[in-house]
Amino acid sequence: MNTWLPVLLTAQALVAATPLVLAGLGELVAERTGVLNIGIEGLVLAGCLAGFATAAATGNPWLALLAAVAVGALLALGFGLLTIYARCDQIVAGLALNLVVFGATGTAWTLMQDHGLTTMAEGVGFTRGWCAGWGRDLPLIGPLVFNQYGLTVVVAGLAVMTAWILARTRLGLVLRALGDEPDACAAAGIPVRRWRLLAVVGAGAAAGAAGAFLATMRTNSFVPMMSGGLGFIVLALVMFGRWRVGWMVAGCLLFGLVDALQQHLQAQAGANRIPFQLWQVMPYATALVVLGLVRRGTAGPLMLTKPWG
Amino acid sequence: MPDPRQLLSAWPALAAALAAVALLLLGLWVAGGAPGEAAAAAWQGAFGSWRRLAITATEAVPLALCGLGAALAFRSGTLNIGLEGQCLAGMVAAIAVLVPLPPGPWACLAGLAAGALAGAAWCGVAVALERGRGVPLVLSTILLNTIAALLLGALVQGPLQAAGSAAPETAIVPEASRLAILATPLHLGALIAVLIAVASWLVQTRTVLGFELTVAGLNPETARFAGIPVAQRMLTAALGSGALAGLAGAIQVAGVTWFVSDGARSWGYAGIAVALLARLHPLGVLGAALFFAALEVGARTLERRMAVPHDVGVMVQGVAVAAVLLAGALSARRRR
Numbered sequence: 001m002n003t004w005l006p007v008l009l010t011a012q013a014l015v016a017a018t019p020l021v022l023a024g025l026g027e028l029v030a031e032r033t034g035v036l037n038i039g040i041e042g043l044v045l046a047g048c049l050a051g052f053a054t055a056a057a058t059g060n061p062w063l064a065l066l067a068a069v070a071v072g073a074l075l076a077l078g079f080g081l082l083t084i085y086a087r088c089d090q091i092v093a094g095l096a097l098n099l100v101v102f103g104a105t106g107t108a109w110t111l112m113q114d115h116g117l118t119t120m121a122e123g124v125g126f127t128r129g130w131c132a133g134w135g136r137d138l139p140l141i142g143p144l145v146f147n148q149y150g151l152t153v154v155v156a157g158l159a160v161m162t163a164w165i166l167a168r169t170r171l172g173l174v175l176r177a178l179g180d181e182p183d184a185c186a187a188a189g190i191p192v193r194r195w196r197l198l199a200v201v202g203a204g205a206a207a208g209a210a211g212a213f214l215a216t217m218r219t220n221s222f223v224p225m226m227s228g229g230l231g232f233i234v235l236a237l238v239m240f241g242r243w244r245v246g247w248m249v250a251g252c253l254l255f256g257l258v259d260a261l262q263q264h265l266q267a268q269a270g271a272n273r274i275p276f277q278l279w280q281v282m283p284y285a286t287a288l289v290v291l292g293l294v295r296r297g298t299a300g301p302l303m304l305t306k307p308w309g
Numbered sequence: 310m311p312d313p314r315q316l317l318s319a320w321p322a323l324a325a326a327l328a329a330v331a332l333l334l335l336g337l338w339v340a341g342g343a344p345g346e347a348a349a350a351a352w353q354g355a356f357g358s359w360r361r362l363a364i365t366a367t368e369a370v371p372l373a374l375c376g377l378g379a380a381l382a383f384r385s386g387t388l389n390i391g392l393e394g395q396c397l398a399g400m401v402a403a404i405a406v407l408v409p410l411p412p413g414p415w416a417c418l419a420g421l422a423a424g425a426l427a428g429a430a431w432c433g434v435a436v437a438l439e440r441g442r443g444v445p446l447v448l449s450t451i452l453l454n455t456i457a458a459l460l461l462g463a464l465v466q467g468p469l470q471a472a473g474s475a476a477p478e479t480a481i482v483p484e485a486s487r488l489a490i491l492a493t494p495l496h497l498g499a500l501i502a503v504l505i506a507v508a509s510w511l512v513q514t515r516t517v518l519g520f521e522l523t524v525a526g527l528n529p530e531t532a533r534f535a536g537i538p539v540a541q542r543m544l545t546a547a548l549g550s551g552a553l554a555g556l557a558g559a560i561q562v563a564g565v566t567w568f569v570s571d572g573a574r575s576w577g578y579a580g581i582a583v584a585l586l587a588r589l590h591p592l593g594v595l596g597a598a599l600f601f602a603a604l605e606v607g608a609r610t611l612e613r614r615m616a617v618p619h620d621v622g623v624m625v626q627g628v629a630v631a632a633v634l635l636a637g638a639l640s641a642r643r644r645r
Contacts, residue, residue, distance in 0.1 A: 038390075038447075082631065088638040091388065091447070092585055096634060099582055099627030106620025114616070225573075232451045239448055275463035281456055288452045292442040 009264060011143040013256035015128075015218060018152045019044070019210035020252040023234045024241075025155075025162050026206030028248055031238060032166065033199040034179035034303040038094030039079055040207050041231025042101030043072045047211020049105045052222035053112060055215075056120045064125075065212045072208020073201050075101065080200035084193050087307040106224055118222075125216040126150060149217050151209075163245035175199065179301030182308040192308050207231065229284075236287050243300050254290070258283045325632035326586065326600055329625045337617070347615055354610020355603035363495040367565060369595075369602035371396070371557040373502045375580020376587065376594040377509055378553030384513070384589045385546035386526035391435055391450025392554040393577025394457030395428040399555025401461055402427030403562045404479045404569045405469060412485035420486065421559045428555015429548045431457060436547050440540075446547070454577070462571040469569070477571040488564035496564035502595070505553070509591040522546055554580070582630045588637070601626055 027040055037043075051068035055061060079097050082088045112118065129136055130150035136142045145153070166172040174195065177185050182192045210230070215222050237255065241248030262282040265271055271279070334344035355365045375392045382389035389395075403424040410416035435449040462477065471480040488496040513519035525532040525539045525546075532539050554577055561576070562569060583601050587593030608622030 082635060082638075086635055086638045087641070088634045092634050093631065095390075095578075095581060095585070096627050096630040099578075099630060100624055101627075103620045103622065103624030103627055107618040107624060110618035110620065229451075229455045232455070236448045236452060239445065275466045277459040277463040277466075281459040281463075284452050284455050284459070288438070288444075288449060288456070291444045291448065291452075292438055 005264075007140060007143055009257060009260045011147070012260035012263070013253055014144065014148055014152055015256070016259045017249075017252040017256035018149065018155050019213045019218075019230060020234055020237060020255060021159055021249055022151075022155045022213065023203075023207045023210040023231065024237055024248050024252060025158055025245065026203030027234055028238045028241070028243060028245060029162065029166070029175060030196075030199045030203040031304060032175050032179045032243055032301055033196045034182065034301055034306065034308070035080070035083060035196055035200050036090050036094070036235075036305045037076070037079060037097075037200065037203060038091055038235065039075075039097030039101070039231075040094075040203070040234055041227055041229065042098040043075055043204050043207035044211040044214070044231045044234075045105055045225065045227040046075055046101045047072045047208030048215040048226050049108060049211075049222055050208065051212030052120065052215040053108070053117060055124050055220075056112075056117050059121050059124050061124060061126050061216060064216050065209060068208040068212035068215075069205045070208070072211065073205040076201050076204020076207070077197070079204070080197040083307065084196050084200070087309075090305045090307075102225070109222065109224055120216070120220045125220045127217075149213070151213055151217065159245055159249050166245060176301075179303055182303055186308075196308075207234075233284075233287060236291060239300065240287070240291055240294060242294070251290070255283050255287060258286045325636055326597075326629050328632045329629035332628055333621060333625050342615070342617070347611055347617060350614045351603075351607030351611050354614075355607040359492070361606070363492045365599065365602045365606045366499055367494045367496065368605055369598040370496075370498045370502050370564070371561050371576040372579055372583050372601050373506065373595055373598035374557035374560065375554050375576050376583030376598050377502075377506055377591060378550035378557070379581045379584035380587065380589040380591060380594055381509065381522075381553065382546050382550035383584060384526050385522040385543055386529065387543050387547045387550070388445075388447045389432060389435075389450055389547055389550050390447055390581065391432060391453050391577070392550065392580050393575065394450065394454035395431045395551045395554035396558040396574075396577040396580075397454075397457040397461050398427040398431035399424035399558030400562050400569050401464055401469070401558075402555065403559035404482070407482045407486050407563060408480045410486065412483035414485075416483075416486040417488060417563055420482075420563050421556060424559020424562070425552040425556040428558065429552040431555070432547055432551025436544060461569070465569055465571050471568075479569045482563060482567045486563070487567060488560065494565065496560075498560035498564040501556075501560065502598075506591045506595050513591060518542075518545075579626065582626055585630050586633050588633065600629075 023040060023044055027037065030037060047068035050071035051064040054067035055064035075097065079093055082093045083090045126149060128149050129147045130153065135146035138146065166175060174185065174190055178192060178195055186192050211227065214226060214230070233255065237251040238248055240251045262279040266276060266279045334348060337347055338344045354361060356362055375396060378392055379389065403420040406423040407416060407420035410419060431453060435446050435453055438444040438449045439446050465479055466477045469479045471478055488498050490496050491499065513523065521532070521537045521542050522545070524535070525537055525542045529539050557576055557580070579601055583597045584594055586600070587597040604622040604625050608619040611617045612619040
């Protein structure tokens with residue numbers, strides 16, 4: 001095993017970055033089409049609960065992932081219908097979505113506790129190390145690639161694919177145009193609202209899957225409000241990445257690295273003289289500082305948050 | 310940017326609130342519960358006696374103040390989502406002033422002022438980042454919420470921790486420095502909230518400043534063309550909303566909790582929902598805050614009596630906001 005610290009921290013950063021990149025890819029595409037969903041925090045939390053409840057009830061991790069994706073997509077569908085078809089304000093609708101999910105997951109969790117659905121059976125969740133055997137012991141590639149969650153590898157592939165689609169394909173051109181020039185899209189015969197709804201629902205599915213990762217892979221448990229601002233961080237990272245996949249992923253990795261570093265420092269001898277909250281604040285403060293350092297004047301999609309039609 | 314026209318449109322928020330409650334009762338009925346009994350229990354819990362009414366009103370005070378802050382900010386087109394963090398900043402500043410000062414009404418006043426200042430300052434950080442570095446207020450205020458919560462946790466375990474205490478709690482505010490109690494547990498802060506709501510309504514409808522704030526929110530281009538200093542007005546609104554959120558936290562410390570501990574609160578987040586439900590009307594905020602408080606208190610009674618989780622209250626709050634939003638959007642569409 002390679003125990004060189006930078007490699008360990010990077011391996012840990014990849015774990016922390018996985019749900020961020022996953023939810024971020026969906027949100028990035030949705031924002032590119034002109035829809036900002038602040039309710040992504042709620043979608044992730046809903047994914048956590050749906051994934052955990054399904055895993056606890058059925059013992060099947062694939063069903064858990066599927067349930068989280070379905071719940072995320074369904075909630076996003078409601079948000080999309082409100083904002084895209086009924087032309088409701090996106091930010092307010094996102095806040096409402098968050099409130100509904102915060103309340104609903106709290107309610108459902110209390111009911112689950114009453115019915116004894118509070119733990120997952122041993123070994124139900126996907127575990128780290130998708131490649132069995134000798135691969136994990138390789139230097140460098142072992143901890144960084146083979147001894148990761150399978151979803152991390154899938155997400156890396158998704159990121160490359162999304163970047164390629166957005167930059168190089170007709171579909172990507174349409175997606176980008178939806179957020180910048182919806183009128184031109186409509187003139188070209190593209191159903192603007194239907195495409196936007198599709199992007200929003202896809203983003204919801206991705207956010208749900210990110211929630212399932214938190215609840216059934218990284219930790220095998222559910223805690224009320226366990227998303228802990230992950231969705232909000234994703235919003236910041238998409239903006240930090242200036243709506244480009246590469247920069248967004250870089251931001252996620254940086255955030256993950258700072259998070260891994262603070263956890264490592266917190267575990268050091270003598271660190272307990274400093275309250276743990278001061279360590280935990282590091283990633284958020286970094287995000288704020290980095291946002292402040294980004295070059296100014298790069299506007300996002302022109303029609304972001306503007307309803308069409 | 311929320312379109313204020315959409316938020317101000319004429320559909321009664323009451324319908325939205327009732328629809329949300331009806332939806333919940335319907336859900337309860339589908340789940341095999343007794344909706345009539347539940348509604349009666351929640352009603353009794355929130356309004357059943359003078360004592361219950363006082364509890365509900367006390368719960369409404371921080372919601373109303375945060376709601377007034379959100380209404381002020383949103384009306385002028387300033388997206389201050391950070392009322393939660395500003396409220397926490399107010400709590401910290403208030404306790405830091407209330408505990409060491411010689412007890413008395415002046416200490417109380419100083420505590421409230423410190424809370425309001427801290428709230429405005431915490432919002433000022435976000436405004437400075439937006440003005441200086443182009444960081445959108447929506448993002449910075451969201452991040453600052455989390456940062457404020459973590460810093461509060463660190464402070465109540467560090468410099469502000471009560472001497473000799475192992476728990477993450479501050480010392481207790483001396484009795485003479487607390488807000489006067491009107492009818493247990495209702496305190497003087499309720500009166501302050503009502504006065505600020507009325508003052509806010511008067512400023513908005515009767516003064517040039519209020520007019521300029523509203524125009525800046527409805528259409529900044531027009532406002533600029535008409536010679537209104539839009540940037541200045543938005544700064545006023547942002548700092549004012551931060552101060553109101555900070556005051557909410559300070560009043561909660563001086564009137565209800567008397568100390569600060571590390572734990573979850575959400576008056577800032579709920580305040581935003583309250584303002585939206587009231588469609589940004591200052592007097593409407595008082596009503597919406599009472600509605601939210603009644604949901605909160607009623608849901609807790611429901612939990613005790615009928616084993617319905619109290620979090621359903623939050624769910625109804627969310628549905629109410631969505632309903633008022635939908636009603637506004639539909640009526641805006643009809644008028645187009």
